[in-house]
Amino acid sequence: MQYVTLGKTGLNVSRLGFGGIPIQKTDAATTRTLIESMVEKGINYIDTARGYTVSESFLGEALEGYRDKFVLATKSMAVTKEAMAADIETSLHNFRTDYIDLYQIHNPSAENFEKIIAPGGALEALLEAKAAGKIGHIGFTTHTTPLFEKALACDWVETIMFPYNLVETQGEDLMRQCTEKNIGFIVMKPLAGGAIDDPTLALRFICANPDVTVVIPGMYDVKEIEMNMAAALDNSPLTDDELAKIEVIRKNLGSNFCRRCNYCQPCSAGIGISALFILEGYYDRYGLQDWAQARYDAAPVKASACIDCGVCEPRCPYNLPIRDMLKRVAGKFEN
Numbered sequence: 289m290q291y292v293t294l295g296k297t298g299l300n301v302s303r304l305g306f307g308g309i310p311i312q313k314t315d316a317a318t319t320r321t322l323i324e325s326m327v328e329k330g331i332n333y334i335d336t337a338r339g340y341t342v343s344e345s346f347l348g349e350a351l352e353g354y355r356d357k358f359v360l361a362t363k364s365m366a367v368t369k370e371a372m373a374a375d376i377e378t379s380l381h382n383f384r385t386d387y388i389d390l391y392q393i394h395n396p397s398a399e400n401f402e403k404i405i406a407p408g409g410a411l412e413a414l415l416e417a418k419a420a421g422k423i424g425h426i427g428f429t430t431h432t433t434p435l436f437e438k439a440l441a442c443d444w445v446e447t448i449m450f451p452y453n454l455v456e457t458q459g460e461d462l463m464r465q466c467t468e469k470n471i472g473f474i475v476m477k478p479l480a481g482g483a484i485d486d487p488t489l490a491l492r493f494i495c496a497n498p499d500v501t502v503v504i505p506g507m508y509d510v511k512e513i514e515m516n517m518a519a520a521l522d523n524s525p526l527t528d529d530e531l532a533k534i535e536v537i538r539k540n541l542g543s544n545f546c547r548r549c550n551y552c553q554p555c556s557a558g559i560g561i562s563a564l565f566i567l568e569g570y571y572d573r574y575g576l577q578d579w580a581q582a583r584y585d586a587a588p589v590k591a592s593a594c595i596d597c598g599v600c601e602p603r604c605p606y607n608l609p610i611r612d613m614l615k616r617v618a619g620k621f622e623n
């Protein structure tokens with residue numbers, strides 16, 4: 289395994305980490321098997337979230353006796369100080385530990401970001417938990433480049449997690465700034481939410497970028513861990529054949545794949561366009577139908593609220609047929 293320093297946290301982590309979303313599809317016993325396999329192979333970075341239902345607690349049970357072998361990262365969508373303090377306690381309880389290495393602010397909206405950093409906001413709870421030794425470091429996750437830029441300017445941000453893969457390269461300039469500022473850069477969505485069906489090529493592409501600190505593909509069986517390890521550890525340059533395959537994938541996904549750049553916003557009806565497309569990806573490609581449906585049900589404005597004004601479509605750099613795509617989303621989640 290190749291180990292790297294996770295930016296200014298100073299943590300020594302395996303470049304291939306473990307993404308905890310798929311744990312929701314499995315059980316505590318299988319999670320234990322995965323943990324044992326990671327110990328054997330030297331993978332020492334685990335990322336999950338308060339929002340991934342049973343993921344924290346399955347991992348906590350599976351980590352009994354192995355806690356010291358792992359750097360443990362989780363995240364919360366809490367906005368207020370009180371809610372974040374409660375979530376940190378819940379995470380500690382679920383993980384069966386008294387210390388979490390990295391606690392991240394989980395993909396806030398632009399409006400919530402301002403509330404989080406304001407007096408009484410969630411950041412205060414994170415700073416207090418850090419001072420009390422309950423968490424080691426504070427990180428930030430986002431899907432949008434404007435918030436990525438804002439996070440880069442915050443001195444309390446030690447890591448940033450953002451989508452990066454062979455069809456979502458919009459963060460590359462900001463990733464470079466992470467390197468310059470010694471902020472650990474953690475790749476989420478290495479397979480573009482399951483849209484890329486060649487995981488080896490996807491990881492080879494990501495690991496070829498020196499601005500990537502850690503990549504955390506979701507993994508839920510040992511074979512997947514082995515396959516991803518082989519790809520992540522292969523440091524040879526991308527071949528002409530691989531580069532040609534990348535171009536084919538980009539071309540194929542180009543016409544119907546939302547990159548979450550949010551240039552289409554604001555929507556006249558208040559729809560969080562890219563957020564609904566992300567949920568559709570979880571529904572179709574990750575087999576997390578119930579989870580995606582619950583989140584869709586909680587969305588304040590549904591796809592069916594589209595008034596067909598069309599102002600979003602010329603703003604989309606990928607010329608996506610947003611209105612037709614929203615009709616498809618409404619048909620899936622609202623019938």
Ligand code: SF4
Nearest residue numbers: 555556594595598600
């Ligand atoms: S066409 Fe629909 S999704 Fe696009 S801006 Fe108008 S209301 Fe929003």
Ligand code: SF4
Nearest residue numbers: 546547549550552604
């Ligand atoms: S629909 Fe287009 S503009 Fe909107 S987030 Fe997706 S890719 Fe970006």
